[in-house]
Amino acid sequence: MYMSMQQKEIFLKHLNEMNHYKQALELMTWDRHTSIPNDGLQDRLEIVGFFTEKLHQLQTSDKMVNCFEQFLSSGDPILQQAAQVCKTTYEQKTNIPKEEYKAYAMLCSESEAVWHQAKQEDNFKLFEPFLEKIVSYKQRFAAYVGYESHIYDALLQEHEPGLEVKEIDEVFADLRPMLIDLLQRIKNSEAVVDASLLRVPFAIEKQKSMSLALLERIGYKLNKGRMDTSAHPYTFGINPNDVRISTYYDENDFTRSVFSAMHEGGHGLYEQNFGTDIQHTLLAEASSMGIHESQSLLWESFISKNKLFWESNQDVLKAYAPQEIQKLDLETFYRSLHQVSPSPIRLEADEVSYPLHIMIRYELEKDLISGKIKVSSIPEAWREKSAAYLGVTPSNDTEGVLQDIHWSSGDFGYFPSYALGYIYAAQLYESIDGALNMEQIYRDQNLHLVKEWLKEHIYQYGKRKTPLQLLKDTTGKGLQTDAYKTFLQDKYKGIYHL
Numbered sequence: 001m002y003m004s005m006q007q008k009e010i011f012l013k014h015l016n017e018m019n020h021y022k023q024a025l026e027l028m029t030w031d032r033h034t035s036i037p038n039d040g041l042q043d044r045l046e047i048v049g050f051f052t053e054k055l056h057q058l059q060t061s062d063k064m065v066n067c068f069e070q071f072l073s074s075g076d077p078i079l080q081q082a083a084q085v086c087k088t089t090y091e092q093k094t095n096i097p098k099e100e101y102k103a104y105a106m107l108c109s110e111s112e113a114v115w116h117q118a119k120q121e122d123n124f125k126l127f128e129p130f131l132e133k134i135v136s137y138k139q140r141f142a143a144y145v146g147y148e149s150h151i152y153d154a155l156l157q158e159h160e161p162g163l164e165v166k167e168i169d170e171v172f173a174d175l176r177p178m179l180i181d182l183l184q185r186i187k188n189s190e191a192v193v194d195a196s197l198l199r200v201p202f203a204i205e206k207q208k209s210m211s212l213a214l215l216e217r218i219g220y221k222l223n224k225g226r227m228d229t230s231a232h233p234y235t236f237g238i239n240p241n242d243v244r245i246s247t248y249y250d251e252n253d254f255t256r257s258v259f260s261a262m263h264e265g266g267h268g269l270y271e272q273n274f275g276t277d278i279q280h281t282l283l284a285e286a287s288s289m290g291i292h293e294s295q296s297l298l299w300e301s302f303i304s305k306n307k308l309f310w311e312s313n314q315d316v317l318k319a320y321a322p323q324e325i326q327k328l329d330l331e332t333f334y335r336s337l338h339q340v341s342p343s344p345i346r347l348e349a350d351e352v353s354y355p356l357h358i359m360i361r362y363e364l365e366k367d368l369i370s371g372k373i374k375v376s377s378i379p380e381a382w383r384e385k386s387a388a389y390l391g392v393t394p395s396n397d398t399e400g401v402l403q404d405i406h407w408s409s410g411d412f413g414y415f416p417s418y419a420l421g422y423i424y425a426a427q428l429y430e431s432i433d434g435a436l437n438m439e440q441i442y443r444d445q446n447l448h449l450v451k452e453w454l455k456e457h458i459y460q461y462g463k464r465k466t467p468l469q470l471l472k473d474t475t476g477k478g479l480q481t482d483a484y485k486t487f488l489q490d491k492y493k494g495i496y497h498l
């Protein structure tokens with residue numbers, strides 16, 4: 001179909017306008033997390049509400065519908081995909097009746113506050129009626145969205161487009177016994193792996209300089225970004241020329257700040273390298289939550305926790321780390337980064353138990369949404385799964401079912417992305433390893449070549465490809481656990497002498 005220059009200009013202008021609101025909102029999010037004085041918060045929230053409303057109006061206007069309908073089959077590949085994103089957003093914003101959504105949003109903000117209190121007081125009963133209401137809203141919303149085989153698919157689409165329960169069930173069922181077995185063998189191992197060797201006083205300023213030096217080595221551009229401090233590490237992608245990250249510091253444990261910086265740096269690299277042809281089109285966003293997570297985990301877990309990474313970055317350690325750390329030999333240093341000790345708490349989890357935490361949440365939230373389990377049975381089911389998968393039973397609900405904020409704010413369908421991120425990352429790392437000489441790259445400090453590979457195969461596309469398309473085009477395969485299983489088994493076999 002032929003589109004006139006004028007139609008094209010109108011659509012581009014419309015996209016640009018939405019992009020401006022999004023950038024302003026992201027900048028305010030950065031400010032809220034890193035800089036705003038306490039008393040400024042109230043006014044700011046009002047302004048955020050105002051901008052969000054304006055953006056919502058643009059996303060759901062008749063003009064918008066007119067635009068995307070014209071461009072859905074325009075033949076212009078980028079504008080056609082931008083139109084598809086606008087259409088999906090429009091449907092997400094409008095398929096739930098306005099009044100119902102408003103009531104739900106109010107319930108969620110009340111529920112978050114109740115959850116905080118319930119967690120503090122270890123009182124699930126307090127939170128239970130709120131969770132019941134949220135689950136029934138989510139069931140209704142899923143029905144509005146529609147699904148083919150499983151009701152949970154409707155919620156999954158928002159975070160992992162193209163993936164369904166059937167597929168996730170399959171890969172998790174394949175992964176679960178291997179992880180449980182690996183944990184057990186590590187537990188039985190007599191090898192000494194001691195993270196406390198790294199827990200020595202390390203000046204925060206020096207931790208920061210060390211993180212910045214390493215970020216530079218992985219190709220994160222500081223003239224297009226910056227690193228701040230916030231309670232939770234975060235990446236704020238305002239636009240590809242302004243991608244900010246944040247980290248947090250523990251004076252007695254530099255691994256927290258440095259590996260958070262590597263994690264957020266991985267997210268940041270993705271956002272700094274979206275193709276110039278998709279900027280301002282709404283396509284300059286991650287393909288999915290799981291793919292975004294795969295990029296942070298690739299740099300954090302697969303690259304910056306690799307022994308060769310530290311071998312080639314000895315100069316950075318020498319420049320900033322205290323004597324106690326410098327005097328550790330490379331092998332001890334590397335092993336200390338990988339102590340495995342299962343905890344009932346997800347945020348304290350090691351690499352091996354982390355995906356099992358995700359499976360507990362995924363299985364329970366899926367059964368909640370499909371009505372297979374009642375909210376009142378959740379604490380007990382949580383304890384059972386925790387014991388069966390992790391070998392630890394939370395001593396109370398604060399450490400169990402009440403530990404995460406997600407359900408209280410209505411975030412269902414989001415948890416699987418964390419585990420999918422590992423699986424995607426392993427598949428990608430395997431492809432990179434096949435395409436490039438990784439050993440040489442580590443030795444020559446040439447990690448920017450990895451970034452270039454990712455730019456060519458992943459980053460530049462933004463939302464133009466779905467997660468499964470990206471996997472197929474880069475690895476020739478669909479979602480598969482082999483690479484991830486091999487990565488974990490080989491790594492921990494060496495560390496724990498299994």
Ligand code: ZN
Pocket residue numbers: 263267292293296
């Ligand atoms: Zn992340």
